[in-house]
Amino acid sequence: MMDKKDNKNLNRIRVKRSLNDPGREQMLTALFSKKRCIEGKKAKLVAALLSCRGLQHIIDVGYEVLGNPMFVSDLGYHVLAFNKNAEVGDPSWPTAEPETEFEAYERIKKLNDSGVFERLYASPVPCIENFDYSSTRWMAHKLTIKEKNIGHIAVVEAHKIFADMDLELLQFLCSIVASELQKENIQSSHFENEYEHFLLDLLEEKITRTDTIQKQAKKLNLNSRKYSLLVTISPDQKAEKVMSLSYLKTIINRLIGTEKSIVYHNKITILLQSxxxxxxxxxxxxxLRDFLATNEMRAGISPCFQSLTEFKIHYRQSIKALELGTALSPQDLFYDYNDYAVYHLLETAGADSDLKAFCNPVLFDLIDYDRHYQTDYQHNLYIHLLHDGNVTKTAQYFQIHRNSMKYRIKKIEEILNISLADPETKFSLRLSFKILNYLGEEQIG
Structure with missing residues (x-):
């Protein structure tokens, strides 16, 4: 009999003897056999990693182990490796002749809208999914490095029905592939380019010295053009997931021909230069216009700038344009900060003051007059000021005769006892309208 000290590292199963259960021995034999099978398959995957033959070799061994073909995808839905010799009759399977960018985008967007990626990246275990465009099932599991999602592995049920042990094996394979990606430094080369590193460093103020910024900009050829501006794109709620944002960034980059973009705080920011x-x-x-309209996105645009040392300032302006524009003009797609700078000023001033105190009081007299006499002179005045006091253009806007418009303007001047020829009066009234528009207290548009 072996001493207990010698047995401490052994796995034991204690079974009560039963003469009335002849199937128990067969059950235990099957369990041990399944365990040996799984451990043998895991050993093959570990050996593939230790062979140092790369990601493609690991995926090919994975094909042998699971009995079904698979591919590895990053967060941008780029296929990093797949079983090239597998015959799979499924539209999602990678081929030597890939689908066009927008065919792929429409398919990925449909999957994203269905919630499959949300389920995949939230689940601690592999998921099995059915899709309406395919007769085959898919099994997938996320890839993580340091608890950060970096992609996934998808297996198609092409040759054999998924078994329970496949779920455990896929989970183990994902850990093997994640180790390989770290070893080959694929995370940095596939998931972030040099532009992204530099722009993120600017935003997070990891580099602040002017000479360092200029040196790095020169290295990346970012100082060859004089003018720059930033476009920050905000997707709709359905696309506000890190997975889809990475893919959307890829599509937008290819649409406009750039690599100078980043995903930051659930938005896509693009550096444009000319x-x-x-x-x-x-x-x-x-x-971008049609793409944004189709996908229910909006964009904030910073003013032009000439030095990347000002990058973070103008990034904040693009964000503020997006924020104010979405609130004040939700029907638009693009919001230029230059058009919303005054509202930004009002927002800042409004933190400490009653903004209505800055309005020209005669405007409230005109609003009261309209309410009492059921007229619309405040709207006429607003449009007139938008056209910089040009009577002809204002008349064209209302589709009335110029003399009729002159009469309305004269009537407004009489009611308020002012002259709209005075530049200071016009400025004061325009600012007053902007304040009311920002406060949302009067419908003046």
Whole structure:
């Protein structure tokens, strides 16, 4: 009989003897056999990692172990490796002739809207999914490095029905692949490029010295064009998941032909550059317009700037334009900070003051007059000021004769006892309208 000290590292199962249960021995034999099988398959995966033959070799061994083909994807839905010799009749399977960017995007967006990626990246265990476009089932599990999701492995039920042990094996395979990605430094080379590192360092103030910023900008050829601006894009709620944002960034980059973009605080920020100040954004924004409209996104645009030392300032301006524009003009797609700077000023001033105190009091007299006599002179005045006091353009806006518009303007001047020819009066009234618009107390548009 062996001493207990010699047995302390052995696995034991204590079974009560029963003469009336002849199937128990067969059950235990099956359990031990299954355990040996799983451990043998895991050993093959470990050996594939230790062979130092790379990610593709590990995935090919994974194919042998699980009996079904698979692919590895990063957060941008780029396929890092797949079983090239597998025959799979499924539209999601990678091929030598991949689908077009927007075919892929539509498919990924449909999957994202269905919640499959949300389930996948939230689940601690592999998921098995059915899709309406495919007769085959898929099993997938997330890849993580230091508790951060970096991608996933998807296995298609092409050759054999998924077994219970496949779930455990896929989970183990994901840990093997994550180790390989760390070893090959794929995380940095596939998930973030040099531009992203630099722009993130600017935003997080990891580099602040002017000479260091200029040196790095020169290395990345970011100082070859004189003017820059930032476009920050906010997706709708459905797409506000890190998984889809990475893919959306990839699509937008290819749409406008750039790599100078980052995902930061659940938004996509793009650095645009041009030799001419007026040419920085127009072409790019026209390319983006349909894409943003189709996908229910909006974008905030910073003013032009010439030094990347000001990057964070202008990033905040693009964010503020997006925030104020969405609140004040939700029907628009693009919000230029230059159009919303005064509202930013009002927001800042409003933290300590009653903004209505800054309004020209005669405007409230006109609003009261309209309410009493059922007229709409405040709207006429607002449009007139928008056209910089040009009677002809204001008349064209209302589709009335110029003389009719002149009469309305004269009537407003009489009611308020002012002259709209006075620049200071016009400025005061325009500011007053902006204050009321910002406060949302009067419908003046």
């Amino acid at each position: 030799h001419r100040k007026e040419g920085v954004a127009n072409t790019i924004l026209n390319k």
